[in-house]
Amino acid sequence: MKVCIIGAFGYGNLGDELICETLTRALAELGHSTIVERPYPSPEAIKEADYIIFGPGGIFYTTNESHSEYYLMYHNLIKKYKKRFGVFGVGFQIRKSIGFQPNLYPIKLLKYCDFAVMRHKNDITLLN
Numbered sequence: 001m002k003v004c005i006i007g008a009f010g011y012g013n014l015g016d017e018l019i020c021e022t023l024t025r026a027l028a029e030l031g032h033s034t035i036v037e038r039p040y041p042s043p044e045a046i047k048e049a050d051y052i053i054f055g056p057g058g059i060f061y062t063t064n065e066s067h068s069e070y071y072l073m074y075h076n077l078i079k080k081y082k083k084r085f086g087v088f089g090v091g092f093q094i095r096k097s098i099g100f101q102p103n104l105y106p107i108k109l110l111k112y113c114d115f116a117v118m119r120h121k122n123d124i125t126l127l128n
Contacts, residue, residue: 005053
């Protein structure tokens with residue numbers, strides 16, 4: 001199976017880099033190949049992949065930041081090509097000056113995924 005991993009890695013966050021590397025290695029050990037994509041949407045990668053994983057990295061923002069827009073574009077591509085997906089190693093990016101007022105799109109995305117693994121138990125608490 002070919003798995004496309006889409007995340008906010010490659011920006012110097014060691015945790016996100018390690019999650020991506022470990023996930024890629026684990027999938028390879030299970031006999032799967034991977035396509036690794038940064039946030040900007042690649043229709044070709046979605047079309048080519050058998051399964052999509054969002055993460056690692058922050059996809060839940062307190063404002064409508066570019067990553068939220070990119071994930072919406074990816075989700076539209078996933079629907080277009082009828083792909084299944086999961087969410088792995090993601091979390092909320094909260095601006096203390098704004099508080100918790102997330103863009104609702106990524107939260108709605110969780111209704112349609114096969115699985116969701118959050119980075120921290122506080123992220124799960126914020127969903128309730």
